[in-house]
């Protein structure tokens with residue numbers, strides 16, 4: 295898509311995510327390496343595969359994938375997060391290719407990735423732009439390639455959302471050092487949507503949905519495939 299004067303400025307979310315050290319403390323935890331390894335193992339990551347992690351944050355999953363022998367492109371809109379990813383790569387003595395760009399602007403060769411991963415990032419875009427981002431991921435994947443998407447989504451129907459958000463807030467405040475202010479920022483300034491909207495967007499973009507799992511009130515995980523004959 296050509297840049298237009300109405301094109302969404304994805305960098306505007308940078309202010310929201312600016313407290314890098316604190317952000318890293320929220321997103322990283324002692325078991326984040328082993329959780330990333332088990333996700334990648336479940337996804338069958340193998341040596342030589344080309345993987346993009348879009349919204350890679352501090353790069354834990356990207357570096358674990360590189361350690362498993364994949365060629366990894368770690369992409370994030372925040373230069374500060376990418377700097378953390380580079381430190382992580384150095385510490386783990388692995389090579390990753392970093393790209394300072396967003397879901398709407400990352401550069402790619404069409405049909406070139408075996409796997410695209412994007413965790414807890416798509417909610418930074420309004421729904422129209424989520425569709426644009428998903429269709430760019432679709433185009434970047436090889437026929438038969440897969441998208442692993444995880445995000446904060448509303449699982450319940452609109453009349454249950456208030457309870458869902460409060461349960462999610464309580465869980466994150468108790469378990470992930472979130473503050474009430476983080477919860478308010480997410481609800482006020484970010485763009486979580488319904489799980490069924492995500493499923494419909496994935497289908498309309500052309501993916502076949504292999505699984506959609508919802509945990510707790512606001513957590514959706516999707517595994518999809520670009521058809522071999524796309």
Ligand SMILES: C[S@@+](CC[C@H](N)C(=O)[O-])C[C@H]1O[C@@H](n2cnc3c(N)ncnc32)[C@H](O)[C@@H]1O
Nearest residue numbers: 304349350351371372375396397413414415418
């Ligand atoms: C909640 S963090 C998740 C990081 C990592 N994927 C994880 O699960 O730990 C969201 C990340 O998305 C990045 N981000 C925000 N908007 C983005 C966009 N439009 N394109 C790419 N990355 C974006 C932020 O800089 C941040 O690193």
